[in-house]
Amino acid sequence: MTTVLASLNQALRRSLTASLDVMVLGEDVLDPYGGAFKVTQGLSSTYPERVLATPVSEAGIVGLGVGMALRGLRPVVEIMFGDFLMLAGDALVNHAAKFRWVSNDRVRVPLVVRTPMGGRRGYGPTHSQSLEKHLMGAAGLRTVAASALLDPGPMLEAAILSDDDPTLFVEHKLLYAQQIGAGLDGGEYQVQSAGERYPSLTVRLAGAPAPRLTFASYGYMAGLALEAIHRLAYEYELFAEMVAFTQLVPLCLEPLAQSVRQTRALLTLEEGSGVLGWGSEAISALVEELGPVFDARRVSARPVPIPASLPLEQAVLPQVEDLVRAALAMSNSDRSGSMRRSNG
Amino acid sequence: MTTVLASLNQALRRSLTASLDVMVLGEDVLDPYGGAFKVTQGLSSTYPERVLATPVSEAGIVGLGVGMALRGLRPVVEIMFGDFLMLAGDALVNHAAKFRWVSNDRVRVPLVVRTPMGGRRGYGPTHSQSLEKHLMGAAGLRTVAASALLDPGPMLEAAILSDDDPTLFVEHKLLYAQQIGAGLDGGEYQVQSAGERYPSLTVRLAGAPAPRLTFASYGYMAGLALEAIHRLAYEYELFAEMVAFTQLVPLCLEPLAQSVRQTRALLTLEEGSGVLGWGSEAISALVEELGPVFDARRVSARPVPIPASLPLEQAVLPQVEDLVRAALAMSNSDRSGSMRRSNG
Amino acid sequence: MPAELTPAELYRQMLRIRRFEETVLEAFPRGWFYGTTHTGIGQEANAVGVLGLRKPGEVVVSNHRCHGHFLAYGGSMTALAAELMGRATGVCGGRGGSQHLIDKDFYASGVLGGTLPLAVGMALAERRRQHLVIAFLGDGTLGEGAVYESLNLAALWRLPVYFIVENNRYAQTTPIHLHLAGEIPARFEAFGIPVEERDTTDVLEIRDLAESGLDRLRRGSGPQALVLHTYRFSPHSRGDDLRDPREIERFRQRDPLRTHGARLRPEDRRPIEAEVEQEVHQAFEAARAAPVADAASITPALGQGT
Amino acid sequence: MPAELTPAELYRQMLRIRRFEETVLEAFPRGWFYGTTHTGIGQEANAVGVLGLRKPGEVVVSNHRCHGHFLAYGGSMTALAAELMGRATGVCGGRGGSQHLIDKDFYASGVLGGTLPLAVGMALAERRRQHLVIAFLGDGTLGEGAVYESLNLAALWRLPVYFIVENNRYAQTTPIHLHLAGEIPARFEAFGIPVEERDTTDVLEIRDLAESGLDRLRRGSGPQALVLHTYRFSPHSRGDDLRDPREIERFRQRDPLRTHGARLRPEDRRPIEAEVEQEVHQAFEAARAAPVADAASITPALGQGT
């Protein structure tokens, strides 16, 4: 068994080995430190010319990556905390995502921007966010999120070596230490995969009755959903299945549509605040696809900054209990207000 | 009758007159030029100390505004084109929107960031966008959009003088020349307003049969919706009503819920591309509120950059015909694909 | 652009830009174009003096005021005219328009400052091929933080970028004293980047400066900067020009075409003028005859990988 | 902070910071805290030497390494301890944590560089009240473009901001030669901002420098900068310290507390040390006894206007 961290690290190493065009850049990525979350550990020792520590210049280094990609390299830029991604917002939205199309498809931008997102470590309001929703909607940018359910290493490798468009590659901090596939290997779950490069998984309890509820999720929340599925089944006899995405945008709806056609009830889960979030995209796209044949709610962070203090952070970020509660409320068609939404 | 431009300009003037704390900053805002779209015309002549031309530093001047607001001023920062707003993304998301809450509500950030958005003028991929969706989801930030249906001047004035939280104030370029309330004053429409500071309007043809379809929109698209309502009624005998919002986030759902409870069909309209857009928020929030009792689609830009050439730009941005077509498709429950959505 | 940078050739290149842009401004009211445009009439010597020395494969990074750079780089005048007219045959098939020109070794975009990190990244890539990057920016663009992140990166890694500042003394309508503190060369020196500065519109002077700068770069000097104090006679874009007409008149005294044109004998100059007239005329005629961009040609923003 | 900046008082203030932060690092493994923290052990003379001279109403803008600034500014040690422990009585009620301290005239945030435009905006507001703003930044933060946008704005409008660069020779783990090109003072001179530079950890030297700097500012000089070359003995945050232990040892020779402490007679120093020990102990005890932040206290992010 291997951890998400090790798999991502090895994917970077394989990519550097596979192609001289691959370069890895970011703040503090050099050995012996190997990056704030150690994802680049060991790389600079083997490839000192192609692994570069940068100044603290998020806009600059993402723009740098765009320029490198336009001239034939396949750069991987690490943003130390996803919270700083807005600094590179213009580089991503107005440069990375546009050059190919605006050039009339004459150029390519094979850039990967990797970044850890997420909270639950007490890092406070500017080091705990899940800000991917602010960039995901940009046409010309692909957003992929690592998950522990499905080895993210090959996905990262594909994004680097094979994908000619810019990719935002999101890694929830708490995934790094998780074992890949840990929850899924005991035979307790029945798993079905769809899609090739960045697949989605449909997961349900093996041998259970037909699910009455669909969770749609990604990243760390997908792990929480697994727990919720377990608890809902054993404590409440409510059977749910989950569709866990790795490619967040463009969203390949089919597996979700397939599940929701059966369950007619959808809960989207994301750790960031829900307003204009990924869940809203999933729900809307599905309504457009299926029509008004399913109920839906979003579970997400409360719409406030993420506080540093443990009890406050726990109250703001969605927990397994919130998923369970939302699922129960939904199955009771209780419209008294969805989870984690307030007036802020 | 007065134009949106004149009303916004007068609101700025009234604000500067009302309080010595108000300052207006931006690129090229000084007379005789008065700003790229002339919204600040005349202000620097009357208030030379409080109307400042800035360097070309979008991140800097929005951050400056946050600092000014934290120390008792009520700054209004103009971003010359909304396309450059991502440069100030960090200042908005991590600073403007956070300080109040993180300080445990001890400080206030009464900042207004105004910016023209939108295309249809051939300005090409970096001067035509509607990027508000990338920032709207930030907790702690209010987003208001000017419309020509309802005088935006008093709203801007309230945002400056009375609102203690940061406001992103979006002005579609094509609204500036429009007469306020022009479409609504002939008695053809029945209009109902809800909310106080940033109201929404529910508009339908006077004396028409009960509407079978709801448009939800804002800004320039609200004007197109009015045209579409007219055409749908007279050419297709399909009766629609519109809820036009000025406060985009937080979204006050009630007027929309009221309409959709009747029509059971919702079309959201926005000029930006739809993925993780405002329409997705509106649809999802409404599903959460009402349950699966209405059909919904989004009309938005095709998910590509906005091209410079006229026929290409017209094909990418949603036109009245697209609204009409989407409305007809929806009323026929045709699920063959919603308007302007493709696989990009 | 021909290798032989004779005085006559320099004149021709500047005149091509001048006549192209004058035609754009004249023809705008006739409805040939859609949108807007930024011309650099008066600044031609910068583009020609520097880019005349470009070698194949060396990269140009430009900005909103890019027609002159594009033509001096060797871009097709017809494709440029077509791009401004939104034709399928335009540089970017009509997608980019006046300020977004992307060609083999040429990149312009309309977001000020954002192109500088790109230029530095390109230099990182081009270093492998012993190529360099020439990046243009205006005085106003020095307001953008991305510029300084770029200078630091370029200097730290000794990357082959030639920063050419065209100081036309205005950012749109804002005069430099209202938008820039201190002196421009010091902005580069602060990062240890050698900088030369000249207040000139003489294409020969600029060519000589660029020649030595490019030479240093090609010999591995690391980044270099050249600050050219210049002036634009045309308005910022299409709109009103609110500058003092006497100021414009004063700077017209050193119109680069006049200064350099005076060096040629009239009998050498006239055929050039006739040829350029012909070239510009044909470029616009060809562009006008080209098919407009077709909505059916719209491709998705994301492809399917390699 | 008392007006009377005697040597004894300077020692006390530095020691308060030192002992506070040492206690934080010691207590972390005991589970008193959640999250992480950045201490500035070794850099105390900067905070104390500069902020000891702050007048009421003058504003401090700080960064991720803010405990020392906060205590030297006059912030409550108990409230700071409580904030680090996520207590309701913390500076920000536990919402901010170690790197987000917001107090009456004090603002720290964890996004590097983003605070500098805020500082300049505050100076624009404070100019009306004849107040000034003191803004701290590290060497690594000079990588951020927002810094240069801020310097330009501050210089253009001659705003009362005192930029204090604490160059501890590292950005996290990256030594300065890998992240910064050129020399730090030149980064300010490029904008016409007068700058003084000193390689010192002597609080008296720093106080004297700051005294003249603040004096100039209070007399309307416009922005000023002070570059202090310093060193941090503690790790960047809580994690491993990968610097060469000999390097750390070398810099420990000029531990500001040692340097300045040697000036005091032991009999004067000892009561201060005892008092500070007592103060720190009580601060943490009070904080530990305070109620943890309560989820019920969570307010919406948007209020209802005035």
Ligand SMILES: Cc1ncc(C[n+]2csc(CCOP(=O)(O)OP(=O)(O)O)c2C)c(N)n1
């Ligand atoms: C990021 C950004 N901000 C603002 C603008 C609007 N704008 C276009 S050109 C211009 C002035 C640029 O001045 P300068 O860099 O001196 O170039 P010049 O126009 O003088 O050639 C401005 C502010 C822009 N295009 N991009």
Ligand SMILES: Cc1ncc(C[n+]2csc(CCOP(=O)(O)OP(=O)(O)O)c2C)c(N)n1
């Ligand atoms: C915008 C941003 N990028 C990266 C970081 C992560 N980070 C925290 S401290 C630090 C190093 C800062 O170096 P410096 O400014 O010299 O301050 P020091 O830590 O040495 O006191 C980094 C990169 C951050 N907090 N903000």
Ligand SMILES: [Mg+2]
């Ligand atoms: Mg200029």
Ligand SMILES: [Mg+2]
């Ligand atoms: Mg440092």
